[in-house]
Amino acid sequence: MTRKPGPARRSLAEAAASSVLRQMKIGGLWVDPEAIAASKGIAVKAKPDTAAGVSGMLIKVGDDFGIMYATHIPSRGFQRFSISHELGHYFIEGHPEALLTTGVHQSRAGFVSGDPFEQEADYFAAALLMPELPFKKAIADNDPGLACVEFLCKACETSLTATAIRYSSLTSDGIAALSSSGDTIDWCFMSDGLKQAKGLSWVRKGTPVPAGTVTARFNAEPGNVATGQRDAGKGQLNDWVGGDRPYRVTEEVVGLGQYGRTLTILTCKDLSLRAEAEEPDDDEDALIESWTPRFRP
Template identity: 50%
Template sequence: MGLFATREAERLLKEWGIQSLPVNPLAIAEQHNIACQGMPSKSGGVSGMFIKSGDAYGILYATHIDNEGFQNFSIGHELGHYFLPDHPEAVFSGSDIHNSRAGFVSDDEHESEADHFACGLLMPNYLFDPALEQAGDGLDAIKSLKECCGTSLTATAIRYAQRTPEPTAIIVSIGDKVDYCFMSDELREYPGLSWVKKGSYIPRNSVTYTFNKDNDNVRFARQDAGTVDLSTWFGGDTEGKLYEEIVGLGGYGKTLTILTPSDLPDPEELEEDAELEESWTPRFKR
C-alpha cells in the first residue's frame, strides 16, 4: 500500500498542475479549505493532529522541532489522511481528533501509508528524478535535494534510496539499535543479503557503531565516513565494499547512515558466475 499512497500523491499533483519544486503543503491545504496551524506540543512523538469538526477539517503540526522540512512532512502526512481512500473513516472511527506519528516510526498501516503519501507529495518522482540526476551521490546529494525539495534530511534520504539507480541503503539508528532501514531495489539484487530489521543491533565493525558511542556526535550533528564490507551490514557471501556516511540528527536523538557503493561487483555477473558454476557441477547417479 505504500507504493499506492506515493503514486496517489503524484497523481493528485499532476491533476493540480504542479510542475516545480518545492511543493508547498500549506498552500495545498489552503486550496482545499483545510485550516493549518502550528502547535508547540512536546507530547511523546506526536508530529501533528488531523481534526474534524462537522464537515470541516483542520491540521495542527508540531513546532517543537525547529525544522521546516519536518513540519512540511508532518503537514503532508495529515494531507495523506485527508486524501487517501478510507483514511478519514479509519482515523476518525472513535474520535474527531487523530494524533499522528509521522516519519516512518509507526507500525500502524494508516500511519505508514500517510508517510508514503507525504514522500510522494513533497518529492514526486517526475520532479525528483531530474533533480536527482544533477545532485550526485551520497550524503552531499541528499543535502542538495533536501534544499531543493524543502524536506527533512531523513525524508529526503528515504526518497533518495527509493529512486537512485545505485545500490544504496539508508539506516536510521538510536544508540546501538536500528530504528528502520530502506534498501534500493538495486541493492536487493545481490544474492544472499539479509534485511536490516528494526530493533536489530548495529554491527560492531561499522563506522556507525563507533559514531553512536559518543552522544555528542548525535547532539551536535557531527559527520563521519569510511568504507565497510557489504557483509558487515547485510551478511551473505558477496565480497564488496560500501562507503558508509554518518550524520547525527541533533534534536531527534538519532543517526542517519547512508550506504553507497565503493567497490561492488555487478549483480548480473554474480548471477552468471553462479549459473556457470552450477553447469560445471558434476551430477552422480545413485
C-alpha cells in the same frame, strides 16, 4: 465503507499524492503543502503544546477540516512533512472514515509507527513533497551518497531522514539508508541497485549496529549525535546485510541532533543500475570490440 485493518498500501498512497500534484498542476521539485490544504479549504495552524510523540492532528467539525502540526521539533522540513502526512489522511481512500470517528486524529509521522494508516500517510507525504520525476532527475544530476541526499533535502525543504528514505527508493545507485540509536538499528531502506547483491538479508528493527563500522565508532560518543557531527570511511556491505560475495562501500554518517539518532548512508558503486555505470574491467575489451563499427571493403 470503513476500511478493514491490513498492511500499508504504499502504491495507493503514492498514487493519491501524484493525483493531487496533477490536479494542482505542480511539476517542479518544491511543493507547498499549505497551499494544497488551502485549495481544499483546510485551515492549517501550528500547535506548540502537542503531546510527546504526536506530530500533528487532522480535525473534522461538521463538513470543515483543519490541520494542526507540532512545533516542539523546530525543523521546518519535519513540520512540512507533518502537514503533508495529515493531508494524506484527508486524501487517501478510507482514512477519513476510519480515523475521524471522534472528529480528531492524532498522528505520528516520520516512519516511526507500525500502524498501516500512519505508514500510508508517510508514503503519501514523501511522494507529495518529493515528486518522483523531478526527484529522479536531480538524483541523475548528482553523484551518489550523502551529498546527494543533502542537495535534495535543501531543494525539497524536507528533513534529512525523509529525504534519505525517498532517495533510497528512487535512486538507481547501490544505496542503503539506515537510522540508528546507540548500538541499535532503527530502520534500513535499500535501493533496487543494492538488492542485486545475492544472499543479502533484510535488516530488521533492533538489529545491532555492526561492530567496527564507522557508525559504531560514531555512536559510541553520544556527543557526536547531539551536536550533529559527521564522519565517513570505507567498509564492507556484508557487515551490514550479509551476502554471498564481498562488496566495498563508502559509509557516511551524520548525527541528527535532538532526534537522538544517527543517519548512515552506504554507497556501493559496484551495485549501480545507472545506464552509464561502468562495466567490469575484464569486460572492457569485449565491450569496445562489440561497439567497433565494421565496414565492407
